[in-house]
Amino acid sequence: MQDKNKLTGTPVSRIDGIAKVTGKAAYSTDYPVKNLAYAVLFKSTIAAGTIRSIDTAAAEKAPGVLAIITHQNAPKLNVDGGIRGGALLQSPEIEFHGQHIGLVVAETFEQARHAAHLISVTYDRRDPKADFEKLMKNASVPKDKDKADAKRGDVKAALREAEIKVEAVYETPIEHHHPLEPHATIAEWTGDRVTLYNSSQIVNGAQTAAAKTLNIKPEQVRIVTPYIGGGFGSKGGQWANLVLTAVAARQVNRPVKLALTRQQMVNSVGLRQRNHQKVSLAATKDGKLTALAHETTTHGAIKNEFIEPCGDCSKIMYDVPNSLITYRIVPMNVILPTYTRGPGKSTGSFALESAMDELAHTLKMDPIELRLKNEPERDPSNGKPWSSRTTVQCLQVGAKAFGWDRRKPEPRQNQQGNYLIGYGVACGTYPAHQRPTSAIVKLKRTGNDVMATVELAAADLGTGTYTILAQTAADALGLPLSQVKVVIGDSDLPPAAGAVGSVGASSYANAVNDACQKITDELLARSGKQFFARPTASQLMLSEKLTDFQTRIDAKPLESAEEYSAHSFNANFAEVAVNRFTGMVRVNRFLAVTGAGAILNPKTARSQIIGGNIWGIGMALTEESVVDPRWGNFVTRSFADYHVPANLDIGEMEAIFIREDDQKANRMGIKGIGEVGIVGVAAAVANAIFNATGKRVRELPITPDKLL
Amino acid sequence: MRPFTYTRAKDPAAATQALAGNPTARFLAGGTNLIDLMKEDVERPTALVDITNLSLAEIKPITAGASKGGLSIGGLGKNTEAANHPLVRQHYPLLSQAILAGASGQIRNMATNGGNLLQRTRCPYFYEVSMPCNKREPGSGCGALEGINRLHAIFGWSEKCVAVYPSDMAIALAALDAVVRVRTASGQERSIPFADFHRLPGNTPEQDTNLAHGELITAIDLPQNRFADRSYYLKVRDRASYAFALLSVAAALEVSETGNRIVQARIAMGGVAHKPWRALTAEKMLIGQEATPANFKRAADAEMAAAKPLEHNKFKVELGNRSIVLALQMALNGGKA
Numbered sequence A: 001m002q003d004k005n006k007l008t009g010t011p012v013s014r015i016d017g018i019a020k021v022t023g024k025a026a027y028s029t030d031y032p033v034k035n036l037a038y039a040v041l042f043k044s045t046i047a048a049g050t051i052r053s054i055d056t057a058a059a060e061k062a063p064g065v066l067a068i069i070t071h072q073n074a075p076k077l078n079v080d081g082g083i084r085g086g087a088l089l090q091s092p093e094i095e096f097h098g099q100h101i102g103l104v105v106a107e108t109f110e111q112a113r114h115a116a117h118l119i120s121v122t123y124d125r126r127d128p129k130a131d132f133e134k135l136m137k138n139a140s141v142p143k144d145k146d147k148a149d150a151k152r153g154d155v156k157a158a159l160r161e162a163e164i165k166v167e168a169v170y171e172t173p174i175e176h177h178h179p180l181e182p183h184a185t186i187a188e189w190t191g192d193r194v195t196l197y198n199s200s201q202i203v204n205g206a207q208t209a210a211a212k213t214l215n216i217k218p219e220q221v222r223i224v225t226p227y228i229g230g231g232f233g234s235k236g237g238q239w240a241n242l243v244l245t246a247v248a249a250r251q252v253n254r255p256v257k258l259a260l261t262r263q264q265m266v267n268s269v270g271l272r273q274r275n276h277q278k279v280s281l282a283a284t285k286d287g288k289l290t291a292l293a294h295e296t297t298t299h300g301a302i303k304n305e306f307i308e309p310c311g312d313c314s315k316i317m318y319d320v321p322n323s324l325i326t327y328r329i330v331p332m333n334v335i336l337p338t339y340t341r342g343p344g345k346s347t348g349s350f351a352l353e354s355a356m357d358e359l360a361h362t363l364k365m366d367p368i369e370l371r372l373k374n375e376p377e378r379d380p381s382n383g384k385p386w387s388s389r390t391t392v393q394c395l396q397v398g399a400k401a402f403g404w405d406r407r408k409p410e411p412r413q414n415q416q417g418n419y420l421i422g423y424g425v426a427c428g429t430y431p432a433h434q435r436p437t438s439a440i441v442k443l444k445r446t447g448n449d450v451m452a453t454v455e456l457a458a459a460d461l462g463t464g465t466y467t468i469l470a471q472t473a474a475d476a477l478g479l480p481l482s483q484v485k486v487v488i489g490d491s492d493l494p495p496a497a498g499a500v501g502s503v504g505a506s507s508y509a510n511a512v513n514d515a516c517q518k519i520t521d522e523l524l525a526r527s528g529k530q531f532f533a534r535p536t537a538s539q540l541m542l543s544e545k546l547t548d549f550q551t552r553i554d555a556k557p558l559e560s561a562e563e564y565s566a567h568s569f570n571a572n573f574a575e576v577a578v579n580r581f582t583g584m585v586r587v588n589r590f591l592a593v594t595g596a597g598a599i600l601n602p603k604t605a606r607s608q609i610i611g612g613n614i615w616g617i618g619m620a621l622t623e624e625s626v627v628d629p630r631w632g633n634f635v636t637r638s639f640a641d642y643h644v645p646a647n648l649d650i651g652e653m654e655a656i657f658i659r660e661d662d663q664k665a666n667r668m669g670i671k672g673i674g675e676v677g678i679v680g681v682a683a684a685v686a687n688a689i690f691n692a693t694g695k696r697v698r699e700l701p702i703t704p705d706k707l708l
Numbered sequence B: 001m002r003p004f005t006y007t008r009a010k011d012p013a014a015a016t017q018a019l020a021g022n023p024t025a026r027f028l029a030g031g032t033n034l035i036d037l038m039k040e041d042v043e044r045p046t047a048l049v050d051i052t053n054l055s056l057a058e059i060k061p062i063t064a065g066a067s068k069g070g071l072s073i074g075g076l077g078k079n080t081e082a083a084n085h086p087l088v089r090q091h092y093p094l095l096s097q098a099i100l101a102g103a104s105g106q107i108r109n110m111a112t113n114g115g116n117l118l119q120r121t122r123c124p125y126f127y128e129v130s131m132p133c134n135k136r137e138p139g140s141g142c143g144a145l146e147g148i149n150r151l152h153a154i155f156g157w158s159e160k161c162v163a164v165y166p167s168d169m170a171i172a173l174a175a176l177d178a179v180v181r182v183r184t185a186s187g188q189e190r191s192i193p194f195a196d197f198h199r200l201p202g203n204t205p206e207q208d209t210n211l212a213h214g215e216l217i218t219a220i221d222l223p224q225n226r227f228a229d230r231s232y233y234l235k236v237r238d239r240a241s242y243a244f245a246l247l248s249v250a251a252a253l254e255v256s257e258t259g260n261r262i263v264q265a266r267i268a269m270g271g272v273a274h275k276p277w278r279a280l281t282a283e284k285m286l287i288g289q290e291a292t293p294a295n296f297k298r299a300a301d302a303e304m305a306a307a308k309p310l311e312h313n314k315f316k317v318e319l320g321n322r323s324i325v326l327a328l329q330m331a332l333n334g335g336k337a
């Protein structure tokens, strides 16, 4: 793809950048809808039980109050309509602390918030199931068939007969997505059709879920979400706040705005679940793996399961004849867990890649060499050939660029003043898929100017979708970037895949490219001429003197893609400095080398990767949502308590991409980079900490107290 | 947040009078703590008296009285200005470091020196109104005592409250023996030695300080000292900036001109108690001793022997020990490792 004359593959700055920094880009709550009323949620103060009474008398009398909606007067909604996490005000049952129990609608936000304080609720309280350490013992086989035990060979025997064995348990805490833009909605009814301005990573998914839950037709719901202030999975599925805003707007017969507070985010829009992962590795003395078992125990919500696939990396990363991947789950009084950046892979790789580091140390072998020795030729989980696999290159290129040869093989050998220095490495992977996506391309000629508009119900999380689609269309149509307009984030546009699971770029860009090829073909056919070299659509618009022309495509993934196993791969390198008195850790340098197919825009791609890396560093060192097991509440409800990395936590960040032309995965060879950037990061940091201090911390986050 | 009235005081007398008549009125300074707590429904004042217009922001040398030769810092000066003032940097670098270790640039630009001293605990049970908390609602119980108390006290706590006091600035002020100057509701001036300003929780955790309702902090006086070359503020935290201290140590040493002998030592700790914790045991042990790592360690051991950790904060005992040693070492070396 990196053609000199092409825009794709070049570091174009985000075309929506100026609109964003000047405040012109309208996010969900920025729409100047007239006659708005404001809604505020009120939430349960217990984690398990039943509401006995809700006294709204004082609140109803408070100034400005228009409506108070609780389970006692809410309209009947379809609780199986696709809204995640319940809390739709359909019953008095409480399943988690901070469950929505009602909504106050008032003339102003302040009035609504004030009235919410005047409501008093009584409960019949039950002891919550909130102590994962205790609950874990009752975990059982999940209902989800995808999470059934996956066995190859005989792991037990291989472990029994192993020359070398590593067995350890790795713990990861509950984390929250906490996008900068909290979830927010404006609902506006016109007749029996509702427009929902609402951040949604899956535009059509939000439309369907809202319609089904509200018991109306999808055509009666329009989702508008041109800009999204981050989502990380929490805006993939939709939550009660979306539908409750529509309910409130219908009730008061006015448009209504509902924005969650940061504190409300911890129990409104999902979370990354707590995982207890046991990894067992068996190997020969020269470092050939003979068995790998990855057994995860986790929790769901009370009624529904969600399991992030922690064993996924272990399925495909290494060539090992005997393998076992299992999941066990127990219900817990928390909001339903959900997809969170690098679902399963980020947490699972922490366990697997820490264990590999432990094995390398036991074997007195370089951890890179150990990985090279166990490189699989095909996907071990299904025997399919790789569409391409870059692990070896990532490791080799990374080792050289990072100065891996300066690493001391034994821990605690590198002290500089009050600091112990250590190097760590860990690999990662994420599957690459393309999903069906439709797109319309419109061409308009005015004089000698041709302008293109590309339309599809895609979503841009703030990562550069607008820009890469403009680059793709500009190349495919023979136009400069400034002549291409990208219109996305609206369910009235042709249906598209979600910006989830790293499928966005490949699904959208392939669809746009296909649409541009199709429009060129149609223009060619229409001209009835023969050309020596294929002209561009823009040239044809001029030569044929057309003023308007458009086409639509329903792009599908390659059928042949099924024959291959397609994944992005990476190798992460971390250098840490640990204060030997206080245990404070700083990641001085971090390098991610990634093979993710065609890189449409190295600038936005780099931001994606280092963004993932930084979250991974947060996962390793600072981020944790803590539940008080007595009451099931989170004690970490704001950014003062839930520590995402601050600027000062981050040292030198470097991202290198391995050049790949993987047309087996999809026509444009795009693999997606949204998730892979966080995979393997926590392990690289933890391994570096071991190399620095000789302490193996198997419980994230690695806060100073764990290193004393 | 509940409805409240807002007025702006034109002078200190008007400010104190406005509060004197209304037990639920509050001064509003930078608002970085008070407004947050109002949004969470923790603080519910009925009236806010904005004091930011009072001319009490000056930083000036003290030319008379008990603190003569020292420096006076206005109660309504901004944290940023105090930290960056040349006289503070030159004579009280410990204070400058402590302020800069706290919050973020934006917050320090809003936060005032008086407001900083009166910021309330960060105990999560205090912040969430559905939880029991004796400090917020006397008699409701202490959520942290048997709860998630990793961040809580190891010294001086009571069954009623195990919270820690969060300010960084105040830890340096405690080490520097600052004096808080106050204007009372009746218009009198009074001075409160720093050690007597904040309280241990005892049976009344709802009372953070010995300031009476309606008393206005007009200034903080710093007595002259000989610590400027040998002081250090060490803050241990879960991330490198914008996090409250797990534990902090403000250390200052005066050593003999001839040798390495300690003439005076000051050690105050943050993140360990309901008030800035002066490590008096350690200080006493150091006087007259040589400034060596072994002596620092002996002093730290003696101080930390009295610690009473809770279920989740046992690490603070070892961390406190190491931090005292490191802070003293850094102070001795003029802030360099």
Ligand SMILES: Cc1cc2nc3c(=O)[nH]c(=O)nc-3n(C[C@H](O)[C@H](O)[C@H](O)COP(=O)(O)OP(=O)(O)OC[C@H]3O[C@@H](n4cnc5c(N)ncnc54)[C@H](O)[C@@H]3O)c2cc1C
Pocket: A640, B026, B027, B028, B029, B030, B031, B032, B033, B034, B035, B036, B075, B076, B079, B101, B102, B103, B104, B107, B110, B111, B112, B113, B114, B115, B116, B117, B118, B119, B166, B167, B168, B169, B215, B216, B217, B218, B242, B243, B244, B245
């Ligand atoms: C996210 C975050 C992180 C922070 N991190 C840190 C940190 O790491 N370290 C740290 O030390 N601090 C930290 N802070 C706290 C910050 O330093 C305080 O909020 C600030 O110093 C308070 O000052 P203010 O002027 O805004 O006080 P306000 O919020 O205006 O007032 C606080 C209280 O003091 C009273 N008051 C104010 N001025 C006077 C006066 N002159 N006389 C009498 N009463 C008065 C008010 O009535 C109120 O009760 C953080 C704050 C936030 C929001």
Ligand code: SF4
Pocket: B121, B123, B124, B125, B126, B132, B133, B134, B135, B136, B141, B142, B143, B144, B145, B160, B161, B162, B163, B205
């Ligand atoms: S420690 Fe103090 S502030 Fe925290 S819950 Fe207990 S009483 Fe409240």
